[in-house]
Amino acid sequence: MIDLVLLGDVLAGTARLGTPIAFAALGGVIAERGGLYNIGLEGQILAGALGAAAGSFATGSAVIGLGCGIICGLISGLLLGYMSVRLRINQLVGGIALNLLLAGLTAFLSRQIFGAQAGGARVKGFSQIDIPFLSDLPVVGPSLFSQDPLFYLLIGLAIAAWFWLMKSHKGLDLRAVGENPKAADLAGVPVFRMQYLAIAVSGALAALAGVHLVLSQVYVFAEGMSAGKGFIALAAIILGRWSPIGAICAALFFGFCDAVQFKLQFTSPEIPYQLFLILPYLASLIALVVLGAKASAPASVGLPYDREHR
Amino acid sequence: MQLMSKLLAGLAALMLAGPAAADGIERAAIVMPGSISDNGWNQAGFEGLTKAGEALGFEAAFSESVHQPEQIEVLSDYARRGYDLVIGHGGEFQDAVERVAARFPETMFMVNNGLGTKDNIANADFYFSQIAYLMGYVAGSMSDTGTIGIIAAQQFKFTTDTVAGYEAGAKAANPDVRVLVTWTGDWDDIAKGKEAALNQISQGADVVWPTMDSATLGSMQAVQEKGVYGIGIYRDAINEWPEILQSAILDVRGNMRSYLELAAAGKLEGALYRADMGNELAMRIGSFHPDIPVGVVDEVNKLIDAMKSGTLVVNPQ
Numbered sequence: 001m002i003d004l005v006l007l008g009d010v011l012a013g014t015a016r017l018g019t020p021i022a023f024a025a026l027g028g029v030i031a032e033r034g035g036l037y038n039i040g041l042e043g044q045i046l047a048g049a050l051g052a053a054a055g056s057f058a059t060g061s062a063v064i065g066l067g068c069g070i071i072c073g074l075i076s077g078l079l080l081g082y083m084s085v086r087l088r089i090n091q092l093v094g095g096i097a098l099n100l101l102l103a104g105l106t107a108f109l110s111r112q113i114f115g116a117q118a119g120g121a122r123v124k125g126f127s128q129i130d131i132p133f134l135s136d137l138p139v140v141g142p143s144l145f146s147q148d149p150l151f152y153l154l155i156g157l158a159i160a161a162w163f164w165l166m167k168s169h170k171g172l173d174l175r176a177v178g179e180n181p182k183a184a185d186l187a188g189v190p191v192f193r194m195q196y197l198a199i200a201v202s203g204a205l206a207a208l209a210g211v212h213l214v215l216s217q218v219y220v221f222a223e224g225m226s227a228g229k230g231f232i233a234l235a236a237i238i239l240g241r242w243s244p245i246g247a248i249c250a251a252l253f254f255g256f257c258d259a260v261q262f263k264l265q266f267t268s269p270e271i272p273y274q275l276f277l278i279l280p281y282l283a284s285l286i287a288l289v290v291l292g293a294k295a296s297a298p299a300s301v302g303l304p305y306d307r308e309h310r
Numbered sequence: 311m312q313l314m315s316k317l318l319a320g321l322a323a324l325m326l327a328g329p330a331a332a333d334g335i336e337r338a339a340i341v342m343p344g345s346i347s348d349n350g351w352n353q354a355g356f357e358g359l360t361k362a363g364e365a366l367g368f369e370a371a372f373s374e375s376v377h378q379p380e381q382i383e384v385l386s387d388y389a390r391r392g393y394d395l396v397i398g399h400g401g402e403f404q405d406a407v408e409r410v411a412a413r414f415p416e417t418m419f420m421v422n423n424g425l426g427t428k429d430n431i432a433n434a435d436f437y438f439s440q441i442a443y444l445m446g447y448v449a450g451s452m453s454d455t456g457t458i459g460i461i462a463a464q465q466f467k468f469t470t471d472t473v474a475g476y477e478a479g480a481k482a483a484n485p486d487v488r489v490l491v492t493w494t495g496d497w498d499d500i501a502k503g504k505e506a507a508l509n510q511i512s513q514g515a516d517v518v519w520p521t522m523d524s525a526t527l528g529s530m531q532a533v534q535e536k537g538v539y540g541i542g543i544y545r546d547a548i549n550e551w552p553e554i555l556q557s558a559i560l561d562v563r564g565n566m567r568s569y570l571e572l573a574a575a576g577k578l579e580g581a582l583y584r585a586d587m588g589n590e591l592a593m594r595i596g597s598f599h600p601d602i603p604v605g606v607v608d609e610v611n612k613l614i615d616a617m618k619s620g621t622l623v624v625n626p627q
Contacts, residue, residue, distance in 0.1 A: 009509070009512055013509070016504070016505060017502070017505055213500060213501060217504055217528065218500050218501075218504060218528050218531045220531075222498070222500060222524040224498045225498065225500045225524060227496055227499035227501075228499070229499075229501075262492065262506055263509065265491075265492055265493065266490060266492075266509070266513055269491070273493035273495075274493075274495070277493070277495040
């Protein structure tokens with residue numbers, strides 16, 4: 001029975017720790033399928049977190065906070081799109097520049113908005129929703145079916161993204177842009193419009209990771225609260241083979257490893273804690289080596305498309 | 311910014327024509343790894359020096375955001391221009407200070423949280439395990455389940471001393487107490503901070519002490535949601551979180567003020583200046599939670615007196 005309680009705890013922890021990574025990874029998949037690297041996920045998480053905190057702080061409504069967070073993500077996505085699509089600058093450099101910009105800007109703005117309260121300005125967030133019947137199930141009930149609304153939104157978005165990308169005509173267009181923009185252009189696909197759409201949606205999804213941190217987890221904004229989740233998400237994209245469902249499974253796997261290592265620290269205190277901390281990274285490294293033989297990255301990801309160029 | 315501060319310092323030096331204190335310091339400079347508006351370590355260092363300079367009558371200069379490759383250049387520059395006291399703000403300055411101090415034997419150097427002293431290198435830090443002992447005593451006394459927790463980011467002297475002191479203090483209050491220790495590996499990851507606290511609470515901990523930076527916010531969120539008690543660090547945290555039983559206040563400004571007063575009187579030596587409970591300016595406890603019975607408050611005050619008088623020695627020192 002103890003083991004079942006432990007299992008339930010680990011599952012709940014997986015959902016909490018994995019959800020922000022999953023949102024960011026989903027955003028990264030959409031961008032990379034459209035041929036654009038989104039290295040700016042880390043900064044966009046911060047933008048979404050600040051937007052959510054500011055919106056909820058100003059209005060007292062978590063839903064408006066959610067909206068503000070998404071808008072911040074869209075804007076930061078479009079900014080990256082402008083750099084990558086219009087200016088055709090190196091997408092890795094553009095993403096890193098965006099990360100630096102947003103890390104500084106969110107820190108500055110948070111001091112302007114929340115003032116001296118900074119770490120202590122509590123905002124209104126979402127409370128957990130118990131799904132009828134399912135939440136009464138043993139073990140999985142309390143851990144997976146009484147989560148916050150954003151967790152359910154993640155599941156919904158993952159399925160919607162998979163369906164749109166893999167089964168719809170527009171999704172096929174986007175994938176074509178990511179594989180061979182010239183061919184897509186010749187076939188009449190509006191390449192630049194698709195790329196702007198993909199990078200904006202990507203920014204909004206990454207921002208949802210920040211929204212989740214603020215409105216579902218801690219209810220405050222803190223400088224640098226993304227704490228590398230945007231970079232772990234980049235690994236989840238590769239581990240998930242550029243598939244929306246795969247990336248989310250990979251993100252939840254990272255969350256699972258993190259949740260397990262907290263448990264293992266109690267049950268095996270004699271083992272150095274550093275070993276448990278590297279567990280998620282070790283697992284992803286092994287998974288990448290095992291699965292890595294079959295590369296399936298979009299063929300034109302990271303290469304700026306120039307219509308004039310032959 | 312660095313250049314700016316150098317220019318300002320130079321300008322101030324030109325304007326300061328009159329003779330200053332004979333045996334104490336006339337000019338002191340601090341070199342910091344980060345921004346002076348970080349609301350934390352660097353801001354404390356900057357304010358610690360400038361405010362002491364105004365009060366004690368010496369001229370203060372600063373360089374901010376100085377990274378590893380520039381440390382030697384910036385430190386030597388101050389020494390070359392005749393600053394009496396040059397402070398490296400953080401243990402990462404130790405190596406650079408040692409190299410520069412060998413070339414400028416007339417200049418006094420200080421490393422905050424430093425790792426070794428010489429004739430002209432002083433160090434200043436805190437007696438971490440002493441205040442952690444008091445926190446452990448409060449936590450051990452207030453726990454109903456007999457299980458308490460402490461969460462830290464990475465293992466080094468500050469955290470290992472703090473954990474050891476906390477365990478010793480808790481055992482002094484309740485010999486059967488179980489102390490859970492969680493290492494998160496990250497100072498700022500709020501989600502991990504929360505997860506670590508939730509895990510400790512689900513293991514039965516009803517007092518949790520998070521000792522990270524931003525990640526502490528996540529842990530305190532879990533403490534609040536689950537209705538258990540927390541312990542604060544650096545400032546009197548009960549003002550922000552009503553669940554805080556007691557806080558370990560480590561005041562960098564106060565610690566700097568203590569040694570700068572010595573420096574102004576010309577008494578600063580190449581020694582370790584460790585703030586303990588006897589130095590209230592630098593290290594003290596915060597407000598007691600109203601739930602804490604008078605008996606426990608009296609016991610804690612007795613412990614503090616015993617620490618001051620030297621009858622209670624907490625290890626590691």
